[in-house]
Amino acid sequence: MDRIIPINIEDEMRNAYIDYSMSVIVARALPDVRDGLKPVHRRVLYGMYELGLSHNKAYKKSARIVGEVLGKYHPHGDSSVYDAMVRMAQSWSLRYPLVEGQGNFGSVDGDAPAAMRYTEARLVKVAEELIKELNKDTVDFQTNFDGSLQEPIVLPAKLPNLLLNGSSGIAVGMATNMAPHNLGETLDAIIAYIDNNEITISEIMEHMIAPDFPTGGIIYGYSGVKEAFETGRGRIILRGKATIEVTGNNKEQIIVTEIPYQVNKASMIERTAQLINDKKIEGIADIRDESDKEGMRIVYELKRDAVANVVLNNLYKQTQLQNSFSVNNVALVGGRPKILNVKELIGHFVDHRHEVLVRKTSFDLEQAKKRIHLLEGYLIALDNLDKVITLIRSSKDPEVAKQELIITFGLSEIQAKAILEMRLQRLTGLERTKVIEEHAQVKKLIEYLSEILADKMLRMQLIKEELAELKERYADARKTAIEYHSDEFTMEDMIPDTEMVIMISNQGYIKRTPLSEYRVQGRGGIGAKGVSTKKDDFSEHLFIATTHQYLLIFTEYGKIYWLKVYNIPETKKATQGKAIQNLINIAPGDQVRSIIQVRDLKNADYVDNHYVMMCTRQGVIKKTPLRAYATPRANGIHAIVIREGDCLLDVQLTSGSNYIVLALESGRAIHFNEQDVRPMGRVSSGVRGITLVHEQDRVIGMASFPTPDWDLLVVSEHGYGKRSSIDDYRITKRGGKGIKTIHITEKTGKLVAIHAVKDQDELMITNQSGVTIRIEVGELPIIGRTTQGVRIIRLGPDDKIASVAKIDVLDQEAKSEDDAVINKASQEENVLEEGEEIYNN
Structure with missing residues (x-):
């Protein structure tokens, strides 16, 4: 009874549970921030290292490796060790696998690996970078579970394994789920941190853009990445990579x-x-x-x-083709779990590498000092060779000889012992020269190592050089693409504000291409292949916008959606682009009708002093303050109420006092002042802008003039066009039938486009077969409004103009001599046949 100690059961349960939970947290479930490994993974790698299973040695049976780890370091179930090793060998689990397996190590379909007696393994070269330098007192060791052996508490880890491969685990009361990253990007970010410890997370993200998953895919949206980098927690949306x-x-x-x-x-x-x-x-x-x-x-x-x-959208919505990865950066820092942002993760790795470098340098310095001490003893012996030989020969045993050497020449016990153990060949002249040279080299080494220990800047420079070398050796391309689609995060600080050509095809594919890819050609040129489209598809909308601008996308049903230009995938001009349904939540059956670009929706002066002018196919016009559309919403909102049998056609951004021209495909146009149209709310249908000449007629476009000194450009479907002075169009009240703007014939075809232009503007014209031509407006003569115009682009027999976009800013790119020759040839080819009238009244 004396051995029974009464205790409070609540206290005992509390203490026991705390001990259990800390054991799980520290010794099982969470990785160490320094080498990114849990104990079981560290022991597997160390066990393989002890077995000599380097990347260039023969494989060993997995059962042999598991037995080594179980028997020496990890006294748990064999399945826990084998499963950990298998995961380190799976290319779809780790971004940079640490074990090279031979045999069946499972599959991405969830197939189990073969039993350990059937598989073999060895270390990957990258894994060796984590273990190197263990023999130089770089890290602390601890006794194993039975006190018979020593094992490392942490690995030296030349590479930031926690950032490269991530980690996941469930402890007691906490969990970790860390994403993998690209090696080259990560090492660049660490070097930038070493250069400037005050670097911001935004600046780190210029180098380390986002996680890079081993299975590739697409990171859909950037807000989760930014949140994870800044706070250590965030939800990243992942999509499979799909093509049609x-x-x-x-x-x-x-x-x-x-x-x-x-x-x-x-x-x-x-x-x-x-x-x-x-x-x-x-x-x-x-x-x-x-x-x-x-x-x-x-x-x-x-x-x-x-x-x-x-x-495809349904697959993304309802299946795991779209999935999420919840980042929770919990790791052990000094033995305690802590949530870490990306800068803290980098900082702890750099601190670890700095400590390893100091310990390694101190170890090397100590070894160098021991070596030079021996060499100095050798030199004394060689300088007094005859005396040493005589002394040794006269001594009755080695111990007496050693003492005599110490007394006679002032040697240390270590030096005297080394001299006695010298081989006779070391007494030759050549060997003496080698000892002198080695002494000089070791002396220089000691000076260099001492300099390293005395200069932190030098140590940091050495770490940078080491990281740069590792990047050169192991860096690879990103596997996971990034799709910026959300306004929760803008990339404006990292993306240059450049001019882009935006194209949307008839079947809803959108892309952006740098304007510089389109060379300026002469009027009548044959154009260049602008987009590769599917059969029966063609470029329907083409316009110019800068990377940072908002696009206000208006659809046939009268809805408006918002999109930043840089969120549109950038492609080469000959590629098809991406389905617009993947960028905005457009309803099935609806399609894009008009797009305007605005500079800034957050600038109150800008928003309050601009209006959105809309027109429909049936000639209805509506003016609404831009303020009504200044709050982007993911699912869009109604911009105009569309009457039955009608659809939205064109939209312009105006100042409130512009001049408006509406044109019909029959070749008539009406010119009136914007002030004749009163501002209306978002949920209204508008007023009559132009009266159709006949039932089959329809509006083809709208032009807006801020001042009356502009010209009106018109283009017909067969490639004819011209510009006329706006003075040729008298101002009338809205709602009339208009006057002739181009002489429509069978040769010209119907009117398809109108634009307000000036001499310095340029045009991007695309036909239904995908050919695009870029020409200067100044090349088109100013002629009367009732004329037929001149040929702008040469079309095939069954081809027609699909879209005409205006470039407002004169591009300064120079034409090469080859371009000039090509343009001249194309112009000569397009000279009208003798007797054909250019200006037909």
Whole structure:
């Protein structure tokens, strides 16, 4: 009874639970911020290192490795050790695998690895960078579980493994889920931090853009990345990489080549098939997994009446083709769990590397001092060779000889012992020279190592050089793309404000291309291939905007959506672009009709002094203050109420006192003052702008003039155009039938575009076959409003003008001599046949 101690059960439970939870947190579930490893992973790597399993040595059975780790360092279940090793060998689990496996190590479909007796493994070269320098007293060691061996508490880790490969784990009362990153970007960010410890997280993000997942995919939106980098917590949306292809029999397919991180491919396909059977996803005729050793390929074959972009959006919405990764950067700092932002993670790694460098340098310095001490003893012996030999020969045993050497020459015990152990060949003249040279080299080394220990700036420079060398050796390209789509984060500080050509095709594909890719050509040129489109698709909207501007996108149904220009994927001019449904939540069946770009929706002066002028196919016009559309919403809002049988056609940004011209495809136009149209609210339908000449007629566009000294440009569908002075169009009241603006003939075709222009402006003209030409407005003569015009672009027999955009700022790019020759040739080719009238009244 004396051995029974009464205790309070609440206190005992509390203390026991705290001990248990701390054991789980520190010794099992959370990684160390310095090397990014949990104890089991560290022990596996150290066990493989002890077995000599470097990247250029033979593989060993996994069971042998597991047994080594279990028996010496990790007294837990063999499955826990094997599972940890397997994960370190899976290229879809780690961005930079640390173990090279041979045999079946599982698959992205969730297949289990083969038993450990069937597989083999060895270290990857990158993993060796974590372990190197262990033998130079760079880190502390601790006794293993039975006190018989020593194991490292942390690895020296030349590479920031926690940032490169991330980590995940569930402890007691806390968890960690850290994303992997690209090696080259990460090392650049660390070097920038070393150069400036006061660097901001935004500046770090100029180098280390976003996580880089081993399975690739697309980071959809940037706000989660920014939040994770700044706070250590954030939700990152990931999408699979999908493209739309057309088969030989004109059927469309969605091809998925990359899936989100940690998504089981087989489960995703099975879940999709179930949703198709339940009629929750429509338009898919068949699903095939055509993945092989060359890469992933999941094929969604579509039904003939399906809209590929709509089906893809449904897949993103309802399946794991779109998934999220919740960042929770919890790691052990000094043995305590802590939430860390990206700058703190980098800072702790740099501190660790600095400590390792100091300890390594101190170790090397100590070894160098020991070596030079021996060399100095050798030199004394060689300088007094005859005396030393005589002394040794006269001594009765080694101990007496050693003492005599110490007394006679003032040597230390270590030096005397080393002299006695010298081989006779060291007494030759050549060996003496080698000892002298080595002494000089070691002396220089001691000076250099002492300099390192005395100068922190030099130590930091050495760390930078080491990181640069590692980047040169191991850096690779990003696997995960980034799609900036959300206004929660703007990239304006990192993206230059340059002019872009925005193109939207008839079937809803959008892209942006630098304006500089389009060379200026002469009037009548043959143009250049501007976009590669699907069959029956063509560029319908083309305009110029700068990267930082907002696009206000108006659709046929009268809705408005917002989009920053830099959120549109940048491509080469000959590529198709991306489906606009992936950028804005446009309703099925709706399509883009007009787009205007605005400088800043947050500037009160700008917003309050501008209006949005809209017109419809049936000639209805409406003016609304820009303020009504200054609050972007993800799902869009109604911009105008569309009457039955009508649709929104064109939109212009005005100052409130502009001059407005509406034109009909029959070749008539009306000119009136904007002040004749009173401002209306967002939910209204507008007033009559122009009266149609006949039922089949329709409005083709609207031009807006801030002052009356502009010209009116008109273009017909067969490539004829001209500009006329606005003075030729008398100002009338809105609602009339208008007057002739171009002489319409069978040769010119119907009127398709009008623009307000000046001499310094340029035009981008695209036809339905995808050919684009860029010409200067100044090349077009100013002629009467009732004339036919001149040929602007030479079209094929069945081709027509699809869109005409105006470039407001004169581009200064120089034309090459080759361009001049090509343009001259194309102009000569387009000379009208003899007798053909250019100006036809």
